[in-house]
Structure formats: C-alpha cells, structure tokens
Amino acid sequence: MVEKNHKMPISIHTEVPGAGHHGESKADAAIKMAAEGVDVYYGDKQALKNINLNIPECQVTALIGPSGCGKSTFLRCLNRMNDVVDGCRVEGSITMDGEDIYAKGIDVVHLRARIGMVFQKPNPFPKSVYDNVAYGPKIHGLASSRAEMDEIVFASLERAGLLGEVRDRLDAPGTGLSGGQQQRLCIARAIAVEPEVILMDEPCSALDPIATAKIEELIDELKENYTIIMVTHSMQQAARVSQKTAFFHLGELVEQGDTVDIFTRPKDERTKSYVTGRIG
C-alpha cells in the first residue's frame, strides 16, 4: 500500500464538544477507524480523492452527499467489500484501532466479522429467520451448542427489535417478512457476530416512514455498543441520528464535523448549498 504524505486528518472529536444532535456526543470518544489520504480508483477513473476522516467510537457518523459522490465507495472500503470489484484500487491507509486494514497480514474474513454491514436493499438470505441470524455465528464458530446458538439468535433479534414480531415464525423464510422487518433482520444478522463497527449503506432508502423511524430508533440504541457509519440521502435522517457528519462531493471529502455544525454552520459553500437543498 502506498503511504502518501498528506496533511493530518482533521480530528473531529476535538471540535465543538457535546454538539451532537441528541446531546450525547462524547467529546472524548476514542477514534475507532481512521482514513488517511485514501484514493480509490475504478480502473482509470478516480472515485475518491485524498479522503482523511476519523470515525469516533460508539457514535453514529453520517456520510452525506449527492449521488455518485463516492460515499458508498468509501463505506465499502472500510470493510474491504471493494476487494471483489474488478479494477478497484485503494490507496492510502485505513486503520481500525490503529491497525492498517489493508496491510498484508490482515484476513478479510476476520475483518468483516469485526466490521458488519447492512445494505441499501434488505438482503436476507433465502433461509429461515433463525438461519439468517445464526449464519454469522455458525461460520465463525461462535456457538458451541444449539442452546448457545439459540441464545445468540434470540438476543440479536431482541436487540434489533424484531423478536416480538417474529417469535412464532422463526422457521418462516426471512424473505417473507415486510421490507422494514427484513432490514431489521439484516441488522440482527450483522450484530449476531458482535462486530465492533457496523456499516450501513442507506439502510432506510427502500423503506416507508414508519419502518424508517423504527430503524432510526434502533440505530440510536445500537450506538451505545457499536460504532456506526451510515450513508444516507436524507438530510433529516443524518440530522436525527448522527453525531458526526461528513459531506462528500465529487469524490472529495468537503467538510466534516459535528452534525449540528454541518447543518447549522457549514463552513464550505458547497456544504451549505447541499444541506439547504440547493444542489444534490
């Protein structure tokens, strides 16, 4: 990996303490993940230019920006999902707990067990609700007995706020649930392996407002234990659930900081235009 020399990343946790929307932003939150001088290319096309971003632990970081600005690309770099994309090249460094996740010795399978992901379109496996949640623990060998597995599955469903709705249809196909339930099933599936970070790629874009509200509530609860990084197209959603916001535009990270600052006192003209709905 080419270690490029770029200016130090702006450490957002030092700015405006306690300015999070819910008033619970931890000013002294440790940095969970950090990107330094990240460039991403798809073939010859550069999709991301010199991204420097710190992700604070146990907070929700929202990535916003118009379509095609590279925020999803950046998100997928964080658990190396771009590895499987042909011609995709990542330069610079992305670290988790100070460790370069693109380093040679890093095992992608292990990394993805630590960094869960929830996708834009709910994508439960065409298996039963139970098997969906049990899949991660099963392949990573986290449960040694059926009882232990039951415990993990029930706890995960409970934390995803889904247990009450699916308790008597655990054997029913996960694909038979409603859209919002499917997305919460995907969240339950992701947290069943106890990841440290959860990446969410527009988790509510395919959902109605009621299901969206449930997911947002869930995200708010999950941030107690997990570091959450979320791509969203909805300004209101970013404002509602995130403590930190990063604004991407045309492959660049234009501005980052506490959510409340980004939305009320944007420094950059482009950010201002975007959050007020003039470009996008």
Next chain:
Amino acid sequence: MSESLSHAQRIEAGLARRYRAERRFRMYGIVAIAAAIGFLALLLTAIGFRGAGAFQQTEIALEITFDEALIKDNDWQGMVKASLGKAFPDVTGRRDKRNLYGLASSGAGFDLRAMVLADPALAGRTQTVWLPASDDVDMLMKGVIDRTLPEGDRRITDQEIAWIDALAAQNRIDLKFNTRFFTSGDSREPELAGILGALTGSLFSLFVCFILSFPLGVMAAVYLQEFAPKNIWTDIIEVNINNLAAVPSIVFGLLGLGILLNVMHLPRSASLVGGIVLALMTMPTVIIAGRAALQSVPPSIREAALGMGASPVQTVLHHVLPLAMPGMLTGAIIGMARALGESAPLLMIGMVAFVVDIPKTLTDASTALPVQIYLWADSPERAFSERTAAAIIVLLAFLITMNMVAIVMRKKFERKW
C-alpha cells in the same frame, strides 16, 4: 382527417384500428401454438399407431412333448417340429414340412429350454405351450400382409394361410401381450427382438454421462463465473466452451474413437465409452447453463454473505450454488436429453453393433436406443417396422420420465432454497 377533430376524437378514431391489430397479433400467436400442437399430435399418433402393433405378438398353442431323448440332444426346436407335425399329420413332403415348421418362430425352442431348466420335472411329460409364431405369421395375423393379394406377391403361401386358419379355428393361434419386447435384447428374428438391451445401454451411457458431465460442468461453471480472474485467458476459454457446444456430435465420436479406443484401448462398443463421449458433448451445455444460472443469482446475496465475513467459497457453497442449482439441473437435463437422442457419436465407437446379450456392466458391448431404432429401421423384415416405432415410443417415454424426474428435483431444490 380534418383539423376540426378534437384530440379525443382522433384517439377514438384510432382505437378500433389498435384493437384490431391487437386481436390479429393474438390470432397469430394462437395459430402458431395450434400448428405446433398439431404437428406434435400428428407425430405422436403416427408413431403410436405404427408402434402399437409391436406390443402384441402372435403366439401358437402347441402340444409339446418334452421328449427325454431330444432334451439330451439339446434339440429343443425338434420338439416344436414334432408337435407341429402331429398337429398336421397329412403334411409329408420335405418342402411342405419345412414351411409348416416355419410357422413357429425359430426361437421357440429357447422358450422350451428355459421351461425345462426352470422345472426339470417336465421331462417326459406333454403340455400345451404358447410359443411365438414367426414374423410372417405375425404380420398376417395383424393384417399387415394382405391375404387377398395373389400368392406370388406375398411372403406367405396359400397353404400356410390354410394351416393358420386351421389353427385359428381351434383357438390355437392368438395375439398376446409381447413381454419379450421388454425383456430381451436384439435378435435377427423380429418376433424375438426386444428393446431391453438398448434401453440398458442407454441407461448406462447416460449414467456415465451424468456422473462425468454434471460435477465437472458445475465446477467449471462455478470457477469461471465466481472465481476466475477476468483476463484474456478466461475470455479464450469462454469462447472455446461456446464453440464446443456447437461442435457436431460426430466429431466427439471421432475423438472417442481416436483417443479412448485407439490410444487408451477402452473396450469397443461399451456403454462406458459411449457415456464418456456423450459427457464430452454435454459438458459445454452444462457449463453454459450453469454460468447463466449463477449469473441470475442476485448479487445482493453474495454481498450479504461476504459482508457477514463468509469466505468466497462459503459464499458460493452456502448461498449462490443452492440458488443456482435448479437452473443448473435444467441445463444438465437439456444436455442429457440431447445425449439420449444422439446416435452419431455412438456409431463411431462401435455401439452400432448387433448385440443380443443385455449388458450387465459398463464395459459390456451394448447399443443405445437411437442406434437400435436406426438398426431396426434398416432391417428388411416387415415386422421390424412396427418395432422401430415401438422403440421410438420407448425412447420418448424414457425422455419424458427423465424430464419428470428433473422437474421433481427442481421443485425440491426450489422449496429448499
């Protein structure tokens, strides 16, 4: 059209024309389907009509004396002759006698032999036995030989017809269900020829074909679709697989002859070799269908599995392959159906031989159903023509059974997702 018409009026004026076009289009569709069904029905009824006769066989009831001297001499046909001679004692001339003995099939003695082998106590006793008549008698009984024709124009003489009528008057000649057709192998005598040898040969060949082509084809499809890097080499391989699927089947037969028989010295006419050749022919189809099935699995499933930390192999084995399996099976069945009907490559490796014994192992000499059909269609005896049609019926029944099994398996996999 004047400009005074409003928009609504103009649209209305065009409506009738649009509906007419729609009706016409539907009509064409229905006509096309009706034509297809008509041709299919024509084909099936023609074959059914021709082949139905082969499921019955004329048999003659004869008073057989199991003479111990004849048993010792192994002269089973002699018992048949003796019995016929007794039934018509006034036939004396050498030539007449030969004609008389010709009423019964030349294989009738084998039936007697089998009876004595099964029950040695029969020796010395006399018993009425239904034995197969010769093919000409059979054809006469089925009305294929027209008895109103002048004697010189038919294969059966007036004298023979008189004997047959005499037997018929005593209810000693009749059409019976032709079990032999399903239980014996090929024969020079139409009345003794059966389909079981060819059916077994086809079954063995297809078994080998499936065992080889399905796993190899699936593995190739999975590797090419899911794991192989996209570069010039995989492009070349892909083009070649597509070309291979279009190669005339006889070329595969030549390959089998050149490599499997001449270099590797595998047994000639064996269903093992036939199966290998058919597998080579089927594999490209399986690969292409398999890749299409893999491609149709939504990428979101792959992402979900990879995002959960599943390794690429786990992703494929746990999620992608089970979802692609129904499509892959369909591809395999299409390939197998083609292999079942294939005769050209089998000709090259000697599966066109005249094989009387029913193959017991994969290396025994055997034929296959399409080759058997070809062989019988080529035989001069009239009775073989209805057997040809009957063999086609068996082939079609085999095909339908195979497809049914495929559909059931598909359904099972689909429900399991």
